[in-house]
Amino acid sequence: MRTISLFILSLLIGIAAYSQNTPSTKSEADEIEPYDYPTKLTGGYNILFKADDSTQYLYLTRGNKKIAELASDVRGGLYKSLGYVGADFKEYFVFVHSYGSGNPHEIELIKKTTGKNILKTDAWWIDVVKKKEALLYSEQDVPTTKDKMILYSVSTGKKRLLSFPNDVFNEPMILYRIKIKKLTDRYLIIEYDTNGRHKTKKYVLY
Numbered sequence: 001m002r003t004i005s006l007f008i009l010s011l012l013i014g015i016a017a018y019s020q021n022t023p024s025t026k027s028e029a030d031e032i033e034p035y036d037y038p039t040k041l042t043g044g045y046n047i048l049f050k051a052d053d054s055t056q057y058l059y060l061t062r063g064n065k066k067i068a069e070l071a072s073d074v075r076g077g078l079y080k081s082l083g084y085v086g087a088d089f090k091e092y093f094v095f096v097h098s099y100g101s102g103n104p105h106e107i108e109l110i111k112k113t114t115g116k117n118i119l120k121t122d123a124w125w126i127d128v129v130k131k132k133e134a135l136l137y138s139e140q141d142v143p144t145t146k147d148k149m150i151l152y153s154v155s156t157g158k159k160r161l162l163s164f165p166n167d168v169f170n171e172p173m174i175l176y177r178i179k180i181k182k183l184t185d186r187y188l189i190i191e192y193d194t195n196g197r198h199k200t201k202k203y204v205l206y
Contacts, residue, residue, distance in 0.1 A: 037084035041093055045112050047085065051075055058083055060115040068115020070095060087128045087135070089154050092118070094135060096125060104141040104175045109154070123150075127180040127190075134183055136190075138175055145169060149178075151188060151205075165201050167194045 035049035035058075047070070048059040056077065058070040071083040078100070086096035086107060095117075097106040105125035108117035126136040126149060133154040140147045148161040168174055171194055181200060182189040188203045 035079055037079060039085075041085065041088050041112065042090060043112060045093075056082060060110065060112070062112075067113075070110070070115065071097070086125065087130055089130070089133050092154050094125075094128065102173050102176060104138075106141070107137060109135065109152075124175055126175050126178050129180055129183045132183050134180075136178075136180055136188075141175070143174055151203075160203075160205060162188070162203050165190075165192060165194075165199070167199070168192050170194050 035047075037047075039047040039049070041047070043062075045060060045062050045067075048061045048066070050057045050059065052075070054075055055072055056075050057072045060067045060070055073082045080096075080098040080100070083095050083097050086094040086105070088094075091112055093110050093112065095108040095110050099106075107119075107123045107125045109119045109123070110116065111118055121139050122141075123137045123139060124141045126138060128135050135152045135154060137150055137152065138147065139150065143164060145164070145166065147164065149164060151160040151162055152158075164174070164178075168177065171177070177194070178190055178192045180188065181191040186204065186206050188205060189200055190203075191198065191200045193199070
């Protein structure tokens, strides 16, 4: 009886040792939560999320081709900080980094065929009109009265510099409070909140 007990004990110890030394059939990278933002882009492009033991990555892909690494961050970092698609156009997309707590959203305008950011300066999200392929942004995360909003035509590459409403500076979170109300070929109307009031401003474009 003692011999059988010793045999069983030895068998259990052996199984435990094997379990500790044998790699899991499911890697640690597979155990993280799935990337929870849309990943499909028009034109057959996709955002691919991957992670290893220490780092998580976003890649721009098309079919089996990896076009570019878009971003990387320490594993466990917030996905919205790593990046996500803010607007999808025909040949480009807005890639957004959001840091929460009311902070402005940093953006890149990525060309799909190359994975490169075509904006030459820092850029911070204000709003977008997808049908017009128009992007409204600021080159400063906390703009002053000397700075301008930039209305950028994604399809033509043309920029229009527009003054911020003077009274929008009376409160913090300036970029967060501005939205596009209407955009035509001839004018832009923005809406914004300031001092407890909802206001609009019209800009003649042509």
